[in-house]
Amino acid sequence: MATVKRKAESGSRKVDAGSGTKKVPPAYRNSPSRKEAWRGPIERLAWGGMGVGRSEDGRLLLLEAPLALFPGEVVEAEVIWKARHGEGRITHWVTRDPRRAQATCPVAESCGGCELWEAGRHTSELKRQMVADLLRRQVGEGVPWTWHPAPDTARRHRIQLHWDGAELGYFKRHSHALVPVTECPAAAQPLSHAIPRLLAALDGRALPARPGRWELSTGTPADTVWATDERGRTWILEPDGWHRNAEPIRHRLGDATLQHEPGAFFQVSPPWAAEAFGGLLKSWEVKGHTLYDLYGGVGLFSAMLGDRFSHRVLVESGETAVAWARRNLEAAGLPAECLVADVAAWVPEGLGVPEDVILLDPPRAGLEATLCDRLATAGAGTLVLVGCDGAAFCRDVKRLSGAWSLDQLAVLDLFPLTSLVECVALMTKRP
Structure with missing residues (x-):
C-alpha cells in the first residue's frame, strides 16, 4: 500500500466533513515548499510519460521520472498537492x-532532451501504453487506432545546444542550468560528431562567442552539418572548420526533394517522418x-502527395x-497556389x-475554436488532421466531430x- 509522510503538517488545511473535520493536503498554489514524501507502486503510464500512483485515500498521483517508468515499479517521490490530485517527481526506485x-x-539522468533511455x-x-491511456480517456474506449x-x-x-561562454550543452531538466x-x-x-568541433570554434573565438542558443542541423541524407546562431547567421562544417554559408538544407525524401533555410522548422527525423506519413496517407488513399x-x-505534405491531386493551395503564415x-513545388512540377x-x-x-481534401498540420497548441467552427461548414469531403500534442489533438477531434466523422486514427512515433x-x-x- 502507498504510504505518505507529511513534510509540512502545519500547513495542512481543514474542512468541514459533516461530523467533524479532516485534514486535506495543502494545495500547490499555497506554497511550492509544502511537499510530502510518498512511496508506492506505479499503476499505469499516462500521457506525457507520467506514472500514475494513488494515495491512501484513493486520489491520483501523477509522477515524473528522468529515465523511464514501468508499471508495477515501487518508487519514492516528493509530491505537491493540488486541489484534487497530487503531482510529484520520483527520487528513488525501491x-x-x-x-x-x-x-x-x-x-x-540530468539532460532535459530525452526521458526514456532506460526503457531500452x-x-x-x-x-504505446501512454497513448492508449490518453485516447481511452479523451476519444473513447471503442475508437480503433x-x-x-x-x-x-x-x-x-x-538539435539545439546552449553556450554559456565556457561550456556547450543542453539544459538540465526543469532548469536553465547547463549539462555539458x-x-x-x-x-x-554527423551532428553528434560536430558538437566538439562547435565547442572548439566557440572556445577559440573562431565563431561568435556571445552566450546563446545554437542549432546544429543536417539534411537527408545526413552528410553536411550547418550551425545557426540566435541571429540566424549560418556556418557550414568543412574539413578545415566552420565557414559562413547561406546554402539551403536539402532533403531527398523518396520522390520528393525539399529545401529550407538553416534554422527553420522541419521534421526532427525527416527520413522516418516521410516514410511514416507517406505510407499512412497512401494506405488511407488520400487523393482528390x-x-x-x-x-x-515548406510543402512537405503537398510534395509527398504528389500527383494524387490536380491542384494544391498551401497556406502558411511565414513568408x-x-x-x-513555391520553389519546392515548382521544382517538383506540382502546380500550387502558395499563400x-x-x-x-x-x-x-x-x-x-466534396472531391477536395483539407489537410491541417497546426502548431503544438492545435486549432483555434473559431477555425473549427468554420471547418464545420466546409464543402470538402475529407479532412486530415495532424497534431504533435496528443491532448490538443484529441480536443480538436472532439470539436470537429459534430460535422466530421472519425474514420481512421494513427499515432506515429516520430x-x-x-x-x-x-x-x-x-x-x-x-x-
Missing part, C-alpha cells in the same frame, strides 16, 4: 523492473481534386517558408467541394526516446 536497460547516454527495447511499448513505432535507425536531424555534452547518441552521427495544405510549411514552398496568411483568418465558410508522438486522423464530412 524496486526496478527487470526489463530496464542501461542508458547509453552519459548524461541521460521496450520504449515503443511504453509509449494504429501504432507506428520508430525504427532503431531513427535519429534527430536537428561532447556527443549526443539521439542525434544523427484540390488539396488545401493548411499550415503547410520565408512560403517562398521555399502567406494566418490560417484561422484565411479559411472561409464552405471551403472546397520523436524517439521522448514521450512525444505525432497523431493523425482521417475524417469525412457528415451528410
